[in-house]
Amino acid sequence: MEKQFDILNSIKRVEPRAELQEIIKQRIATEIYVKPSWITAAAAILLLFFAAEIYLATYANRNAKNDISVLVQKTNNNLYND
């Protein structure tokens, strides 16, 4: 086993091909990088926006109910003497 294990010592160090440098430079130039902090900020803003929308919708709905109750007359079962 030691002999098999020591064979790992014989691995030589090699150089990458020259073209890789340009390939990497091109990739760096074209890659769109969005910082994680920007994504967090955008998500927080969206969440706030939706929360506000839900709140306003609920608020508007409550107000609408009140308005409707003014329009719809309550039934009055009192008998009036003419």
Added chain:
Amino acid sequence: MTYNFDEFYSEHKGLVYNLALQYAQNVEDAEEIMQDVFLAAHQNLGGFREDSSVKTWLYRISINKSLDFLKAKSAQKRWTIFRSKRLDDVENTFQPANFNHPGVELEQKEAMEKIFACINKLPEQQKTALILLKIEQLPGREVAEIMQLSEKAVESLFSRAKKNLKEMLEQREGI
């Protein structure tokens, strides 16, 4: 932190490429990992706190990118096999389709392929400790800094890796 990409690349390309080769064992995959590493380094150099050396920092990125690459390849393989409904044949670990390590001499290729097939089955931490200590031949202190562990922890990982490797090789040879 300002830097010149060409100088940075020239200084560190050997480190990154050879480490990627130890994980991927073929040129094509190692080149892909190398691209990911330098891209990540470029994007994160601004956040480099200089609490470790650039070399240590780059080693960490290279190890993480290599392990991510292997996981992605394994997942891809499992998905392909799942689609062909032969789940029994799924191996959880990545084995390169072609062993093509340019640092290995031809006469040693077969023996090296056998041992790397076993190394690929080791848990990530053990594999990393083995690669850094035995193949990259880094001192224990440096490996501990890269892996953010104590030197004792690194030694323990290395001995467990050796023990597991021995068992796997013996199993392969039917001992």
